[in-house]
Amino acid sequence: MPTDDLQSVAGLVTALHGGNRRALARIITHIENGSAFAQPLLMALYPAGGRAHIIGVTGAPGTGKSTLVNAMALAYRQAGCQVGIVAVDPTSPFSGGALLGDRVRMRDLAGDPGIFIRSMATRGSLGGLAQATADTVLVLDAAGFDRILIETVGVGQSEVEIASTAHTTVVVEAPGLGDEVQAIKAGILEIADVFAVNKADREGADRTVTALKMMLSLGVPDKHQVMHHGRMLPITLPPHDPDPSAWMPPILKTVATQNQGVAELVAAVEQHRFYLEQSGTRELRDRLRAATELRMILRDVLLRRVLDQTPTASLDAMVAAVAERQLDPYSAARQLLLIP
Ligand SMILES: Nc1nc2c(ncn2[C@@H]2O[C@H](COP(=O)(O)OP(=O)(O)O)[C@@H](O)[C@H]2O)c(=O)[nH]1
Ligand SMILES: [Mg+2]
Numbered sequence: 001m002p003t004d005d006l007q008s009v010a011g012l013v014t015a016l017h018g019g020n021r022r023a024l025a026r027i028i029t030h031i032e033n034g035s036a037f038a039q040p041l042l043m044a045l046y047p048a049g050g051r052a053h054i055i056g057v058t059g060a061p062g063t064g065k066s067t068l069v070n071a072m073a074l075a076y077r078q079a080g081c082q083v084g085i086v087a088v089d090p091t092s093p094f095s096g097g098a099l100l101g102d103r104v105r106m107r108d109l110a111g112d113p114g115i116f117i118r119s120m121a122t123r124g125s126l127g128g129l130a131q132a133t134a135d136t137v138l139v140l141d142a143a144g145f146d147r148i149l150i151e152t153v154g155v156g157q158s159e160v161e162i163a164s165t166a167h168t169t170v171v172v173e174a175p176g177l178g179d180e181v182q183a184i185k186a187g188i189l190e191i192a193d194v195f196a197v198n199k200a201d202r203e204g205a206d207r208t209v210t211a212l213k214m215m216l217s218l219g220v221p222d223k224h225q226v227m228h229h230g231r232m233l234p235i236t237l238p239p240h241d242p243d244p245s246a247w248m249p250p251i252l253k254t255v256a257t258q259n260q261g262v263a264e265l266v267a268a269v270e271q272h273r274f275y276l277e278q279s280g281t282r283e284l285r286d287r288l289r290a291a292t293e294l295r296m297i298l299r300d301v302l303l304r305r306v307l308d309q310t311p312t313a314s315l316d317a318m319v320a321a322v323a324e325r326q327l328d329p330y331s332a333a334r335q336l337l338l339i340p
Helices: 009-017 021-033 038-048 065-078 103-109 128-142 157-163 182-186 205-217 223-231 262-279 281-309 312-323 329-336
Strands: 053-059 083-087 115-119 147-153 168-173 194-197 251-253
Touching: 009 021, 009 038, 009 128, 021 038, 021 115, 021 128, 038 128, 053 065, 065 083, 065 147, 065 168, 065 262, 083 128, 128 147, 128 281, 168 262, 194 205, 194 262, 205 251, 251 262, 262 281, 312 329
Parallel strands: 053 147, 053 168, 083 115, 083 147, 168 194, 194 251
Antiparallel strands: none
């Protein structure tokens, strides 16, 4: 009978590295709740991260992301990988048990310690959903999962932010949802490394493929440029991908419910992983991830420090002064930060 200590930070970390799944679940709960253990745990686990390949799966609601993620997880599992799944989509039916059309196979996965599924609470932790997701991914990475799949609904800035922290982003399209290519509307075309046209058993799949091909031939802005300018990263970036056109996002047709095309999709993701490593682009992406995360945390820490130092009454007074235009918010912020 293992006597793992799950009551202390050190005990939890040791148990996690020993493969204890209860420790894993408990650590993630600490992080989601923003408990006093959260930060010490993340600090202790950080050095052990950086090995997993992180795969974002994003697209409009109903395109079949959850079904596809399950099928991909199964394929990876059969290839001997340990697979973590983080569902940011609150409607994802990951916890109910009926995960795939093919339920028998999913039953094989239930109780399999090589797979771990977690749905993010919509409220997220202190730093918001993007931070909570990044923290959860770190824990899974440190726990030794080889592939981590993140499902996000492709709407809203934070969704794009979460997706863009992945090494490989799969954008899922489906025919017959109105617009020919929903990724354009959602602003996620740029972050695609691989396209999956799911529900290829439905009419219109070929039209969707053609539309995507046309879009890609028009040229998509370089992902790193977009991220760089979008976030004004105050860091020196490593040299760009020597040949940005070296990777053309492949377009694959899938029928997730019947497990069709899933092996090919996984193969494309693995090819992209290989490409990232060979071209040195993985290093660049990890650098961008680090920069984004550091900025996110810095903002959080600074805000909290200022709020801790400022009595509520004086903060209220300052808000009132700004609202009445006796004080502008820029000067107010400088005063709070003690900048002369
Ligand atoms: N016909 C068909 N239905 C699918 C396919 N993939 C998923 N679905 C169904 O589409 C619905 C939405 O799937 P879900 O995975 O929850 O989509 P999500 O909202 O993108 O996560 C479910 O009823 C699935 O069974 C597919 O390839 N073909
Ligand atoms: Mg879903």
